[in-house]
Amino acid sequence: MMEWRWDFTFEILPRMLWATGNTLLAAGVGYLIAVVVGLVLMLGQRTPSRIINVLVREAVEFIRSTPLLVQLFFVFFVAPQFGIKLSAWNSAMLTIGLHFGTYLSEVYRGALEGVPKGQWEACRALNFSTAYTYRRVVLPQAFPIALPGMGNYLVGIFKETPLLATIGVAELMHTANALGAETYRYLEPYTMVGFIFLIISLPTAMGLRRLEAAVSRAQGNTHL
Amino acid sequence: MSYWEFLAEYLPKLASGALMTIGVMICATLLAAAISILFGLMRLSRNWAFQGPATVYIEFFRGTSLLVQLYWIYYVLPLMGLTLTPFVSGVLALGLNFGAYGAEIVRGGIQSVPRGQWEAARALNLSVSQQMRSIIIPQTFPIVLPPVANLTVELLKATALVALISAVDLMFVAKQINATTWLSAQTFGTALLIYYVMARIALIPFLRWLEVLAARKVGKA
Amino acid sequence: MDTIHPQKIAQGGPLVRFADVTKSYGDLTVLDRLNLDIEQNEMVSIIGPSGSGKTTVLRVLMTLETINDGVIYVDGEPLTHMPKGTGLEFASEKYLRDRRSKIGMVFQQFNLFPHMTALQNCVEAPMKVLGLSRDQAEDRALDLLKLVGMEEKKDHHPSRLSGGQQQRVAIARALAMRPKVMLLDEVTSALDPEVIGEVLNVIRSLNSEHSLTMIMVTHQMGFAREISDRVCFFYEGKIAEQGTPDQLFDDPQNERTKQFLHAVLDAN
Ligand SMILES: Nc1ncnc2c1ncn2[C@@H]1O[C@H](COP(=O)(O)OP(=O)(O)OP(=O)(O)O)[C@@H](O)[C@H]1O
Ligand SMILES: [Mg+2]
Numbered sequence: 001m002m003e004w005r006w007d008f009t010f011e012i013l014p015r016m017l018w019a020t021g022n023t024l025l026a027a028g029v030g031y032l033i034a035v036v037v038g039l040v041l042m043l044g045q046r047t048p049s050r051i052i053n054v055l056v057r058e059a060v061e062f063i064r065s066t067p068l069l070v071q072l073f074f075v076f077f078v079a080p081q082f083g084i085k086l087s088a089w090n091s092a093m094l095t096i097g098l099h100f101g102t103y104l105s106e107v108y109r110g111a112l113e114g115v116p117k118g119q120w121e122a123c124r125a126l127n128f129s130t131a132y133t134y135r136r137v138v139l140p141q142a143f144p145i146a147l148p149g150m151g152n153y154l155v156g157i158f159k160e161t162p163l164l165a166t167i168g169v170a171e172l173m174h175t176a177n178a179l180g181a182e183t184y185r186y187l188e189p190y191t192m193v194g195f196i197f198l199i200i201s202l203p204t205a206m207g208l209r210r211l212e213a214a215v216s217r218a219q220g221n222t223h224l
Numbered sequence: 225m226s227y228w229e230f231l232a233e234y235l236p237k238l239a240s241g242a243l244m245t246i247g248v249m250i251c252a253t254l255l256a257a258a259i260s261i262l263f264g265l266m267r268l269s270r271n272w273a274f275q276g277p278a279t280v281y282i283e284f285f286r287g288t289s290l291l292v293q294l295y296w297i298y299y300v301l302p303l304m305g306l307t308l309t310p311f312v313s314g315v316l317a318l319g320l321n322f323g324a325y326g327a328e329i330v331r332g333g334i335q336s337v338p339r340g341q342w343e344a345a346r347a348l349n350l351s352v353s354q355q356m357r358s359i360i361i362p363q364t365f366p367i368v369l370p371p372v373a374n375l376t377v378e379l380l381k382a383t384a385l386v387a388l389i390s391a392v393d394l395m396f397v398a399k400q401i402n403a404t405t406w407l408s409a410q411t412f413g414t415a416l417l418i419y420y421v422m423a424r425i426a427l428i429p430f431l432r433w434l435e436v437l438a439a440r441k442v443g444k445a
Numbered sequence: 446m447d448t449i450h451p452q453k454i455a456q457g458g459p460l461v462r463f464a465d466v467t468k469s470y471g472d473l474t475v476l477d478r479l480n481l482d483i484e485q486n487e488m489v490s491i492i493g494p495s496g497s498g499k500t501t502v503l504r505v506l507m508t509l510e511t512i513n514d515g516v517i518y519v520d521g522e523p524l525t526h527m528p529k530g531t532g533l534e535f536a537s538e539k540y541l542r543d544r545r546s547k548i549g550m551v552f553q554q555f556n557l558f559p560h561m562t563a564l565q566n567c568v569e570a571p572m573k574v575l576g577l578s579r580d581q582a583e584d585r586a587l588d589l590l591k592l593v594g595m596e597e598k599k600d601h602h603p604s605r606l607s608g609g610q611q612q613r614v615a616i617a618r619a620l621a622m623r624p625k626v627m628l629l630d631e632v633t634s635a636l637d638p639e640v641i642g643e644v645l646n647v648i649r650s651l652n653s654e655h656s657l658t659m660i661m662v663t664h665q666m667g668f669a670r671e672i673s674d675r676v677c678f679f680y681e682g683k684i685a686e687q688g689t690p691d692q693l694f695d696d697p698q699n700e701r702t703k704q705f706l707h708a709v710l711d712a713n
Contacts, residue, residue, distance in 0.1 A: 002303040065377055065423035066416045067384035070395055074416060077408035118556035121509050125550040126570035126622060127542060136569065140560045162291040166388060173291060186299045194296060197288040205287070 002187050009188050012179055016192055019175035024200075026092060026171055027158040033097030034157065035150070038104025045109070060102045068099050069163050076167045088168045100157050107149035111142035144216045151208035155201050162193070172196060230410045234401050241397030242418050248311065248383045248393060252318035253376060259323025264330025278327065285324035291385055293317045298389040314386030322379050329371045333364035365438035373431035377423050384419075394418060458521055460485045460658055461506065461626055466515035468498075468505055468682075475501045477682035478515065483626065486656045490669035490690075493679030494705060499662040502679075503628040506660070507550045508541050519547050520625060546574065549624030553631045555611045557603040563590065563614045564599040567621045575622065582621075589617040593647045609640025613647055620651075627651070629661040641665075648672070666709055670694050678702045 044056035063071070076091040086094070115138050123133040165174035176189035266278035285293065294317040301308065308316065337360050387395035398415040402408050459482035468476040475498045483489055491499045504510045506517060508524070516533065517524045526533035527540045536544075557566050567586035571577045577585070590596045593613040603611050612632055619627060629648065633641045645668055651657045652672055663669050669676055670690040677687040678699070686699040697703050 061424065062416075062420055065381070065428075066419040067381040067395070069384040069387075070398070070412055070415050070419065073399070073402070074408070074412035077402060077412065081406075081408050116556070118552060118554050119558065121507075122552065122556035122558070124509055124545070125507055125548075125552075125619065127545040127574045128570065129542065130538075132573055136573070137558055141558075159289045162289045163385075165291075173289075173295075176295075180299070187303055190292065190296050190300050194288045194292045197292060198284065201287045202283060 004187060004191075005185070008183070008185060009192065012189065012192075015175055015179065016172065016189070016196065019170065019172045020196055020200075022169070023158070023161050023171040026089075026096075026161050026164060026169060027154070030093055030096035030100065030161075031154050031157050033093055034100035034104050034153065037097050037101025038108060041101055041105035042108040042112075045105070060105060063099055063102045064106075068095065068160060069166065071095050071099060072163060072167055088164070091167060092164045092169050096157060096160070100153055103153055103156075104150065107146050107153070108142075110149070111146035112138065114145040115141045144212070147212050147215055148208075151205075151212065155205055155208070158201060158204070159197065225407070227410060230407060231414070234405075234411070235414070237397050237401065238394060238414060238418060241392060241394035242422070244311075244391065244393040245380075245383050245395075246422070248314050248318070248386055248391065249380050251315040252322065252383070253379060255315060255319025256322040256326050256379065259319060260326025260330050263323065263327035264334070267327060267331045268334060282324045282327050285321050286328075290317065290321045290382055291388070293321055294385055294389060310386060310389045310391035313389055314383070314391050318379060318382060318386075322375060322382070325375055326372065329368055329375065330364075333368035334360060336367050337363050366435070369431070369435045369438055373428070373435065376431060377427060380423055380427060381419070459483055459518075460487075460520060461660075462518040463502075463506075464516045464518065466505065466517060467513050468501055468510065469513055475682050476505070476512070479683060481677065481684060483658065483660060486658055488652050488658075488672055488674045489660050490673040490676045491660065491662045491679055492664070492666065492669060492676060492705075493685075497679040498682040499679050500630055501682075503550065503630050503660065503662060506626075507548055507628055508545055511535070519544065546622055547625045548628065549619035549622050549626070550628040551612070551615050551619050551630070551632050553634050555603070555608070555615045555635070557611055557615055557618070559603050562600050562602055563595060563606070563617075566603075566614060567618045570618070571621050586617065586621055589620050590614070592620075592650070593617045594643070607640060608636045609643050612636060612644050616644075616647055616651075625658060627657055627659045629659060629663075631662055631664065633663075633665065664709070666694070666706075678705065680705075 041056060041060055045053045045060070047053055072092065072095045075095045076086065076088065079086040079091065119137055119141065120133065123137050128137070161171050162173035164171055165177060168174065172193050176193045179189045180186040263278045263281060266274040267282065269275050269278075294313065297308065297317050298310065298313040301313075341359055341363065342355060383393060384395040386393055387399060390396065394415055398411050402411045405411065461481075461483040463479050463481040466476055466479045467474065479498075479502070481502075491502065493499055501510065505512050506519075506524075512525055516526050522544070523533055523536075524541075524544050525536055527536045557563075558569070561569065564583070564586055567589060568579070568582045571582040571585060572579060587596060587599065590599050593616055595610060595613050595617065598606060598610060598614075603614070606614065612635075616632075632648075633644050636644065645665075648659070648661070649672060652659065661669070661673075673690050675687060676690050676693045677684050678693065678697075678701070679685065680699075680701045686693065686697060686702045693702065694706065697706060
């Protein structure tokens with residue numbers, strides 16, 4: 001039976017906190033990429049060309065139904081095979097951006113479809129242009145619908161970042177592994193990783209729920 | 225080496241890894257389903273002795289990372305005297321993690337049944353467990369199944385993590401082959417295709433079929 | 446479809462003309478070679494059984510749906526088609542945007558924009574589509590909100606208005622575009638009985654004081670009779686019978702009309 005050692009805990013705390021910074025950075029940058037990729041993938045399924053729509057749709061399905069871990073290895077190991085030098089960080093950001101971009105594209109699509117058909121019809125009856133209809137009527141209503149999903153995937157990406165340790169990104173899990181290997185103590189590093197995740201993701205999730213409520217109130221949908 | 229030669233040599237190994245993946249997936253799904261129902265119902269209880277632990281459990285497992293949970297079970301539990309095989313550790317971590325998400329789906333499904341249904345059932349003088357079994361639960365199926373289908377696909381994908389605690393699944397075999405051949409595109413590309421086939425050609429059609437079945441049962445098809 | 450040769454509509458002709466208009470969904474023909482003229486300042490009610498194509502007539506005129514055959518003219522110009530050589534071809538979106546402002550529509554489900562106040566709902570289109578300044582648009586919107594008795598609630602979002610109030614705002618919103626024809630599709634069907642009257646009063650005043658051209662689909666026979674210049678009875682995508690309210694309600698000629706009126710009047 002192994003005892004919890006507080007002195008060791010405090011000894012490794014600075015390194016763990018530094019790694020937490022890297023984890024947050026990875027999650028944040030990955031999320032920003034995913035938000036943009038998602039937009040591109042959503043628009044790619046609404047082009048005038050059916051062939052493009054179908055191709056993008058199939059690519060989205062493929063990426064969505066295969067594991068992030070395998071994709072991470074694929075990108076990290078295959079790029080050098082074709083003479084492309086990709087650092088662990090760049091591979092990680094590329095993979096996370098693509099993987100979660102497919103999820104976000106579904107969030108956007110669902111949000112657009114969640115705007116009632118009557119709103120489109122009212123805009124036509126008032127003779128709005130399509131661009132104007134999107135900007136002034138559809139997107140403002142789609143945004144609160146998309147917000148919960150967008151928030152979930154922010155937290156979702158954060159919780160997937162430990163996978164990046166497997167290709168050598170120096171985030172929390174990687175640091176915990178390294179500390180374990182150096183000191184032969186695994187109890188404190190792994191438990192601390194768990195707690196750090198908990199203290200970050202629980203308040204974030206709660207904050208996002210508040211934000212949703214606030215946005216939906218501000219839009220006047222008190223009944224939605 | 226052409227891709228066909230690669231397949232001839234390594235496909236059998238990858239296939240045996242895929243069998244392990246399917247095994248992990250089925251066991252973890254059963255565990256997760258049992259946990260979802262139990263904790264979903266507990267979460268709805270008005271009794272704090274049930275609701276409290278369920279809430280803590282759900283928030284804890286949804287708030288931390290699957291990989292952290294997996295490592296903790298595999299590397300830390302032995303230090304406390306409980307040593308589990310990679311397979312059992314993997315099934316346990318996946319089941320506990322996905323059970324927490326599933327419990328929230330169960331709760332949402334039951335809560336979405338309109339109040340009038342409970343009231344009508346009570347007016348017919350059904351007992352609480354009868355109300356649940358014959359009126360409420362059947363109506364939750366069509367609501368619950370689509371998110372459950374998504375979650376099950378996520379679970380299949382998440383099984384790849386057990387490779388990191390050296391369970392010999394599809395991902396593990398792919399890593400092994402990659403380490404000896406350095407044919408990364410072929411190796412991981414084929415692994416991705418196998419995962420895709422398992423999800424899209426087997427799992428998703430099966431889940432859709434369940435959805436149609438459930439919709440027909442409650443007369444919504 | 447081949448190009449159609451335009452029948453020139455003489456000056457002073459009908460404001461709206463449906464010429465052999467056909468609309469179908471797959472195998473189902475919803476409008477069957479429909480011919481219908483609406484004169485300037487006329488108030489026309491459309492009645493008929495469910496599924497007879499009443500809503501569809503309004504939706505194709507609002508260009509929410511495309512038609513399969515025939516031509517619709519508004520103000521002597523083809524609405525659904527644009528000139529090409531000596532004939533006509535189906536109109537492009539750009540052409541439609543040019544014409545659509547002549548028509549306004551009020552929906553059964555109101556379709557107000559939930560994220561805008563009553564006033565913003567009415568100001569938006571005149572500013573952005575007609576190019577009015579904010580002051581002009583607000584003046585116009587306030588006049589119209591006053592007309593429908595909603596000026597006091599101008600800063601409320603739709604979710605804080607009753608159904609009847611929402612529908613009155615929706616009428617003001619449509620009027621703010623100064624349409625030549627107003628289309629009303631069962632505008633009181635989604636309302637509680639006690640607020641139907643306030644919406645009907647607004648329509649009444651539009652008719653008597655502002656002599657607006659209106660096409661109204663309704664199940665309220667009493668109101669149709671009181672207010673209409675002409676009533677059209679729809680059956681299976683065609684006008685089975687039409688005439689003044691007195692003719693149609695007191696002395697229907699067509700068997701279908703008689704059956705329908707019996708059924709409806711018995712039910713009340
Ligand atoms: N988008 C659509 N696709 C297929 N069929 C449609 C569509 N819209 C309408 N229809 C069909 O067209 C027919 C006419 O519909 P319409 O809405 O014009 O009827 P209506 O006379 O307004 O009936 P109600 O009094 O019930 O409103 C109906 O049979 C309807 O089912
Ligand atoms: Mg109708």
